[in-house]
Amino acid sequence: MTLSKDVPQQGVLGSSGGWTMVPTLTVCALLILWGLVARTGIINPLLLPSPLSVVLAARDIGPTLGYHLAATVFRIVSGFVLGGVLGTGIGLSMQYSRKVFILLDGIVETSRPLPAVALVPFFLLVFGFAEIGKILLVTVGTSLVVVVATVEAIERVPAGVLRWGLVLGLPRPKLFRRVILPAAIPELRAGFRVALAVAVTLVIVSEFMGATYGLGYLINVAKVTLTTPTLVLSVILLGWVSWGLDQILRGMFDRASAWDLRARGALR
DSSP, X not given: OOOOTTXXXXXXXXXXXXXXXXXXXXXXXXXXXXXXXXXXXXXXXXXXXXXXXXXXXXXXXXXXXXXXXXXXXXXXXXXXXXXXXXXXXXXXXXXXXXHHHHHHHHHHHXXXXXXXXXXXXXHHHHHTTOHHHHHHHHXXXXXXXXXXXXHHHHHTSOHHHHHHHHHTTOOHHHHIIIIIHHHHHHHHHHHHXXXXXXXXXXXXXXXXXXXXXXXXXXXXXXXXXXXXXXXXXXXXXXXXXXXXXXXXXXXXHHHHTTTOTTTTTTTO
């Protein structure tokens, strides 16, 4: 498919593609400003440590920093993937079968507004410090977001696409698999990105309350011991992890829905 001359060309790589110097320069400018403010001593170093002290904090933690980082990433990815698969399956089932929709709609709609963070004490009571509890917490929290996103995405599939599948005489299972689900992928993108943010939040909260390793654990210990450089370092690493995972997710959706002009950002 060729793009019309009326469509702007600069965005065809989508929001996850097309590297430019602007974001890098922005980050560098922020680091320089941070260093200058810390050097002047206007703000108490306990509240705003210098960039050098943050780097030294990584050296002081040593090789175990990688272990803490890997543990958090594993929990986020595991819970997010399980929640995504579960939520997509439930959402598709609700849209495929009217009986399933009637059966589950009340449960989903009453559970969705409840903050998943409120379940942390319950999961700690049942699973203790075990990894399965943290992963299940993330799975539950993300699946509810994905269920709603899937249901809404299928409802937004254009009627013309559905008519095209019906004209071909596709049976209901093939209609869902070959027509409806691919057409809904661009609409699923935003919901999955929100679910990823929920996964990061739930992992860190669970590490606050019941973990012996992870970035959330480092933040919690740094708060108690007033080692602000370690706290800032952990927050920065968490931001990088969240950004990296989001970039991967956006790239996957751009690749899966490359046929859609909106997904590639050509209309932005």
